[in-house]
Amino acid sequence: METKQTPDTLSIRPPILYFGTPVVLITTRNEDGTANITPMSSAWALADRVVIGLTGGGQGLANLLREGECVLNLASESMHKAVERLAPTSGSNPVPTWKCKAGYRHEADKFSLGGLHARPSLKVAAPRIAECPLQLEARMTHHVLRPLEAWRDDAGGFAIIELEVLHVHAHADIVVPGTQHIDPVHYAPLFYLFRHYVGRGTAFGKTFKAQV
Ligand SMILES: Cc1cc2nc3c(=O)[nH]c(=O)nc-3n(C[C@H](O)[C@H](O)[C@H](O)COP(=O)(O)O)c2cc1C
Incomplete structure (x- = not known):
């Protein structure tokens, strides 16, 4: 009888499980009214909700x-x-x-550092980033801090946060003309794959549910 050949597997314990998600730059407002940018990638979307994961001790998380x-x-x-x-x-x-030891430094003006430009939002106080092709204004609906003890000290911990998207801004050149759809030919998100930056790669076609 013919058996299908599949790759052998190894049992491994990778230090991280970043299996490849889009890079999101979260803008939040600092207590003094200036804006912060938090690069992150632990995010997924369903309907009008986006769930994100943020490590404790960050400015973006405190602001959010x-x-x-x-x-x-x-x-x-x-x-x-x-x-x-x-x-x-x-x-x-x-x-x-713990972040200093990992090589992080303080930066008050991340817009200048990144060569990025702020645009006012419509429904939230934090500004949008003009260079980003998609900008989702959102409000927090739920959050879970875990583990709580680690979260309170320097050791980290993390938060899982559910956000409701209130308003979507899209660069005109990634919208299919005359529709509400994002054009996957022109939208080229940046992905974070096991701590490496990668692009969209080859397009293989669409699902039966795609409308354009
Ligand atoms: C591409 C990329 C993806 C990242 N993903 C996450 C993430 O999903 N969650 C997280 O807590 N930190 C993530 N980080 C690390 C944060 O950016 C880092 O902790 C940063 O210091 C947070 O900035 P803030 O303290 O100003 O908010 C990521 C960093 C990069 C460059």
């Missing part, structure tokens, strides 16, 4: 928990250098000890 709103700015492939300029920084001051 205090103000309950943010903008999720989706980075494009062409923004990978700007994202990496922001990568070793935090809006937190002081930067938590």
